[in-house]
Amino acid sequence: MFKDRRIIVGITGSIAAYKAIELVSSLKKKGADVYCIMTKSAQKFLTPLTLRTLSQNPVITEMFAEPQLWNVEHVGLAEAADLIMVVPATANIIAKVCYGLADDFLSTTIMATKAPVLLAPAMNHQMYWNPIVQENIASLKQRGYLFVGPGSGDLACGARGQGRLIELEVILGKAEELLFQDKPLQGKKVLVTAGPTREPLDPVRFLTNRSSGRMGYAVAKQAYLLGAEVLLISGPTEIQPFPGVKCLRIETAQEMYQAVLAHAEDCQIIIKTAAVADYRPKSRSAEKIKKRSGGLVLELTNNPDILAELGKKKKEQILVGFAAETEKMLSFAAEKAAQKNLDFIVANDITQEGAGFAGDTNIVSLVFPAGEIKNLGKMSKDDVAKLILQEVIKIMGEKEW
Numbered sequence: 001m002f003k004d005r006r007i008i009v010g011i012t013g014s015i016a017a018y019k020a021i022e023l024v025s026s027l028k029k030k031g032a033d034v035y036c037i038m039t040k041s042a043q044k045f046l047t048p049l050t051l052r053t054l055s056q057n058p059v060i061t062e063m064f065a066e067p068q069l070w071n072v073e074h075v076g077l078a079e080a081a082d083l084i085m086v087v088p089a090t091a092n093i094i095a096k097v098c099y100g101l102a103d104d105f106l107s108t109t110i111m112a113t114k115a116p117v118l119l120a121p122a123m124n125h126q127m128y129w130n131p132i133v134q135e136n137i138a139s140l141k142q143r144g145y146l147f148v149g150p151g152s153g154d155l156a157c158g159a160r161g162q163g164r165l166i167e168l169e170v171i172l173g174k175a176e177e178l179l180f181q182d183k184p185l186q187g188k189k190v191l192v193t194a195g196p197t198r199e200p201l202d203p204v205r206f207l208t209n210r211s212s213g214r215m216g217y218a219v220a221k222q223a224y225l226l227g228a229e230v231l232l233i234s235g236p237t238e239i240q241p242f243p244g245v246k247c248l249r250i251e252t253a254q255e256m257y258q259a260v261l262a263h264a265e266d267c268q269i270i271i272k273t274a275a276v277a278d279y280r281p282k283s284r285s286a287e288k289i290k291k292r293s294g295g296l297v298l299e300l301t302n303n304p305d306i307l308a309e310l311g312k313k314k315k316e317q318i319l320v321g322f323a324a325e326t327e328k329m330l331s332f333a334a335e336k337a338a339q340k341n342l343d344f345i346v347a348n349d350i351t352q353e354g355a356g357f358a359g360d361t362n363i364v365s366l367v368f369p370a371g372e373i374k375n376l377g378k379m380s381k382d383d384v385a386k387l388i389l390q391e392v393i394k395i396m397g398e399k400e401w
C-alpha cells in the first residue's frame with residue numbers, strides 16, 4: 001500500500017514510544033521505506049537497535065554524528081521524505097516546532113522539509129489541556145501541520161482523560177490519506193449505515209443482533225479516504241468512526257429509517273451495511289415486564305424496509321445493499337438486488353469461518369441484479385470496503401448522468 005513511499009518516523013520521549021515499534025513494523029509490511037529519527041529522550045524509552053532492525057535502515061539519534069548513509073546529511077532526509085510522522089509527539093516537540101527551534105536532528109528535519117508533517121500527540125491529560133499546549137497545536141494547525149488524536153481513556157500515569165496516543169490504525173489511515181492524493185470520490189456525498197438496531201421491549205430489554213458495525217465503519221473510512229464527504233448512520237456499537245467521518249447515532253430501525261430517508265436524497269452513493277431488525281415488538285411496555293410462570297409470548301410487527309424504500313426513490317444514485325445469509329446465499333442475494341433496485345448486493349454467508357459480524361475479516365460475494373457474481377476471498381474488512389468502493393467507482397464511470 002505504501003510501496004516506494006519514503007516515510008520518516010520521528011519518535012520522542014513519551015511513555016507511548018514503544019508503540020512506534022508496531023507502527024514502523026506496519027509501515028514496512030505495507031511497503032514503505034522507513035527512516036526513524038529518535039530524540040535523546042526517546043532513547044530512554046526504546047533502543048535504536050529495535051527500530052533499526054524493523055526499519056532495515058540506520059536510525060538517526062545524533063545531529064553531529066558521521067552519517068551512516070552517504071545521502072543522510074542534516075537535511076537530506078527532509079528533502080527525500082514523502083511524509084514525516086512524529087509518533088508519539090511530546091508537548092516538547094510540539095512547542096519546538098511551533099517556535100521554529102531546530103536544536104536536534106528531528107526538529108531540524110521538520111523545519112527543513114516540504115513534506116506533510118503528521119503529529120500524534122501523547123501526554124498526560126493535564127499537560128494536553130494546558131492552554132500553552134493547546135495554543136501551540138492550534139497555531140501549528142493553522143500553518144498546515146497535521147494532527148491525529150490524541151485519544152481518551154486510561155493514561156500511563158494512572159489518570160483518565162484525553163492524551164493517550166490514538167490507535168495505530170487511525171494513524172496509518174491518516175498517513176494513507178496524506179500519501180494518496182488520488183480522490184475519485186471527491187465532491188461526492190456517501191451515506192453509509194452500520195451496526196445493529198435495538199428494538200425495545202420495555203425500559204430495560206431489547207431485541208438486537210450480532211452486528212459489530214465493523215464492516216460499515218470500514219466502508220465509511222475508505223470512502224472518506226477516497227475523498228468523499230461521508231455520513232455514517234450507526235446503530236449502537238463500541239467503535240469510533242474514522243476522524244473526518246460524520247456520524248449520526250440511532251437506536252431503533254424506525255430511527256434508522258427516518259435518519260436515512262432524511263439524508264438519502266442529498267447523497268450520490270448509499271451503502272447499507274447495517275443489520276436492521278426486520279421485526280420489532282408490537283408494543284413496548286412502559287414498565288419492566290415482570291417475571292411470571294407460564295412463559296411469555298412476544299408479538300412482533302414488521303419494521304420498514306429501508307432498502308426497498310430507497311430503491312423505489314432512487315434516481316441518479318448508486319445503491320448497495322448487504323445480505324447476511326445462512327442458506328442459499330447467492331440466489332437470495334440476486335433476487336433481493338433485482339427486487340430492490342440495487343446496483344449490487346454484498347452477500348456473506350455468516351456460517352463461514354472468517355465471515356460475518358464478529359472479527360476483522362469477511363468473505364463476501366458481490367451479486368449484481370443481472371445475475372453476475374464476483375466472489376472475493378477471505379480478507380480484512382478494510383480490503384472488502386476498498387473493493388466495494390472500487391466497484392462503485394466503476395459503476396459511476398459507466399452511468400450517463
Ligand SMILES: Cc1cc2nc3c(=O)[nH]c(=O)nc-3n(C[C@H](O)[C@H](O)[C@H](O)COP(=O)(O)O)c2cc1C
Nearest residue numbers: 012013014015039041042090091092093122123124
Ligand atoms: C517516564 C516519563 C514519561 C514521559 N511521558 C511523556 C509523554 O507521554 N508526553 C510528553 O509530552 N512528555 C513525556 N515525558 C516528558 C518528556 O520526556 C520530556 O518533556 C522530554 O524533554 C521530551 O523530549 P523530546 O521531545 O525531545 O523527546 C515523560 C517523561 C518521563 C520521565
